[in-house]
Amino acid sequence: MTDKNDSLSNPSASGASAQLSARKIERIKRELDSVPALPGCYLWKNAEGEVIYVGKAKQLRARMRQYVNFQDDRAKIPLLVDQIHSFEYLVVDNEHESLVLEKNLIKQHAPFFNADFKDDKSYPFIALTKSDVFPAIKYTRERHRAGTRYFGPFTDSRAARNLVDIARRIVPICASSCADWRRLSRSLERSDGATTASSRPCFDCHVGLGPGACCGRITPEEYAENVKKIARFLDGQHREFVDELSREMAQAAENLEFERAARIKDRIDTINSLTDKQRAVSSHALDADVVGIEREETVAGVHVLMVREGRIVNSNEFVLNRGRDVPDEDLLHMFLLRYYDATTSIPREVVVRNMPEDAEVMGEWLTGKLSSAHGAKVRFVAPKKGERAELVELAEKNAKHTLMRYKVRTNYDDKRINEALMQLESALAMDGPPYRIECFDISTIHGSYTVASMVVFTNGRPDKNQYRRFKIKTPLSEANDFLSMQEVMKRRYAPERMADRRFGSKPDLIILDGGKPQLNAVLQMFGEMGVDDIALAGLAKRDEELFVPWQNAGPVVLPGGSASLYLVKQVRDEAHRFAITFHRELRGKGMTASILDDVAGLGPVRKKALLGHFKSFKRLKEASLDDICAARVVPNEVAEELFAVLRQYNRDVAERATDASGTADGEE
Structure with a gap:
């Protein structure tokens, strides 16, 4: 430091x-x-x-x-x-x-500059211990082990535990927490796989959650079929599962096995009740993961909607340790690598807002993980319209809430603001943190309708009651931001204004949008006014550099991605927005008034009636001669004169916009 x-x-x-x-x-x-x-x-x-x-x-x-x-x-x-x-x-x-x-x-x-999950805890999974003779299901946060298949990750631990219970009610299977299953597994290991079952069934077997492997009621081959069914269920293949169970129920009823048919019906009802809670999103059997991302400064929220058979069966949310400090494609790439490395639930489609640069390679990797018996491939989709695009919007909306909950839970905003103020105090060699920051920006077009904005940030947050805007009174034949800024400084920091409570207290820091030239102009004005007790910094637009009076060797460069840099950019952008809004408002009103005044025979009464008929000046200037005559507000000869003036006005505006595109300060 x-x-x-x-x-x-x-x-x-x-x-x-x-x-x-x-x-x-x-x-x-x-x-x-x-x-x-x-x-x-x-x-x-x-x-x-x-x-x-x-x-x-x-x-x-x-x-x-x-x-x-x-x-x-x-x-x-x-x-x-x-x-x-x-x-x-x-x-x-x-x-x-x-x-x-x-x-x-x-x-x-775990490199610092690569995006990673913000929360470094292990996420819960549902696992099947497939290396055992009688595989068991379990809820776990363990690192992936060989011989175990994992489903997840889940960011809602309660949902993962509930899914384990639901799966066991649908297809009886042993749980790794069962003492009798653990005793059976140890016995099988000692006897090299020879079944040494107990004569007494465990509690889970009594209540229908276990198939009775502990007491010899099921063979390893029959048990393996249950494991396959559980895996299909956890993969989200619920519809196929219901069809299969329905056939089994019909067969049991035909064989007069009514108790078995009733048990199967209970399982079907359990699946249907689960499906009822899931949101149907597609008219066809869409099998996709939909990824939504919301970014802020140095964190990002990611929400993944798992859509199986046209329904959202699960959703997961994550917070990444990178945000706007990395491009969208980098953030997406790193998340996809981390997420699909952990999960075994691979969809046929990955739906995203923008197509990754390496979508083809990523698709090949996921296709290999999918290992479809039918040769299905995983593809990336970046929809512009339709139900997939709506799903992306839904995922992004949830990602926004993911990020909001994280920020509230961790006091992210308060920590970032405090960090930013302390960094600015150090970087700008101030006596204390800049609790009150005032930022100024000039907006003009060829010296016409020149305005200035003053935005205020108190304790690192916008204080909109303190915002002020100024009409520049200095006569200008062309744009002159330096004279305009000097006028604003003279008016804002004059003794009578500094004593005016409506302008608030004296700022700790003044930021000038425009870099070193603006800084020099203000220093000259402050020298004439005798103001020397307020910290000043000129912000250059191109490289986000801060020029300060006490350093002639070069600008102060705030670290990329730092809290202080983001705060300064936020203050500058807000001043720019406020200035250009006022500039456009004045320009629109001024042009409307002057152009109608140029029409002979168009007095205040007729002017008001015309604008009342067309509802706005925009519609009036777009109207044809027939439209103006049809309004029956002015005589035909006045209508013809008005139409000619408006047509010339439209041409002038188009030419001015072309000429000013490279020179207008503050114009977008």
Whole structure:
């Protein structure tokens, strides 16, 4: 922490650090010349030798060069490159192998810059111990073991436990928690698989949850059929299951086995009651996982809807430790790797908002995990309309609530704001945290309708009652943001305004949208006014750099992804929004009034009647000559004059928009 602060306040230390960084990058570039142009995975390491990022590539050399040449525009890249000291790489035969290797390397090293689950606890699964002679079902959080099949993960532990109970009521199967099953398993291990059943049934067998393996009521072959049925049920194949049970019930009734038929009917009713609670989302048997993502700053909520046979049978929610600091495709890629590495419930479709770059390779990997007997393949779908698109919207809505619940549970907003204020205090060498921040922005078009906005953030949050907007009174023949900003500073920080309670207390920090030129203009005005007790910073738009009066060597660069950077950007964006809204409002009113005043024979009464008939100036300027005449508000000759003026006005507006697209301050 000390070294960082010293570099911010000491220009020579900052320059030396920059020279070291440049030499390091040149060294890495030379070393990259020996990297092959083959598919594989690369591992970036820091000075301590720790792996900080793992990625895959079709061509290793080209992909790795993008980092050190800063050709990758992701926000995290400058911070990542600053920490890179060395690298390793592993060559594979194809892109599919690189995907699997990437997944394993991330699991092994848990790199800081790769997205991962925010909550590092183990998620619950439902497991079948298939390596046993009589496999048992269990609820577990254990790491995956060989010889056990896992269903999940579940983020709702209660739902997972309930599903175990429901599955056992539908198809009797032993539970790993049963003492008699454990005794039987130990006995079978000692006797090399020879059945040594007890003569007394266990409690689960008495109540119909167990098939009686402990007392010899079922053979291993018959039990294996029950295990297959349980697996199909946990995979979500409920409809096929009901059809099979219905046939068994009919056969039992035909054989006059009415008690057995009644037990089967109870199982069918249990499945139907479960299905009734599930939301039907498709008219056909859709088998898909629908992924919705909601991002904020450095966290993201992910919600997965598991749709089987056209119904949502389960949903899982996760919080990732990356948000807007990484691109959408990176976040999605890392989540899919982590999620489908853990789950064995592979759908036929994965429905997402935007198609992943490596969708084909990811699909091949999941197809291999699906291992369909019918040769079914897993495909990725990014729908634009229809029921799949509606499902994506539903998943995203739930992801938003996932993130909201996490933030409330962890006091995320309060922690981030406190962290941001402390970081700004340190980076800008302030005497205390900037509890009150005022930010200013100018909006104009060729010097016309020039306005300024003042937004206020109190304790890191927007304080909209304190927002103010200014009409610039200085005569301007063309856009001059510096004169405009000086006028605003003079009006806002004049002694009478500083004493006005309606403007609130004196700010701890003033942020000027526009960088160093705006800062110099305000410093000149403050010098004339005698204001020297308020911290100032000019925010450059392009690189999000802060220019401060006390540092001439260069700007203060807040770390990418830091809480302070996000707060500064939020303040700046809010000032921009507030300024441009006021500018457009004034421009619209001014243009409407002036254009109608230019029409001979159109007085206040007729003007009001015309706008009343067409409801708005927008509809009036789009009206044809016949429409204006049909309104019967003005004589035909006035209507013709009005139509000609409006037509010329529309042409002028189109030309102004074209000319101003590259020069208008604050225009989108």
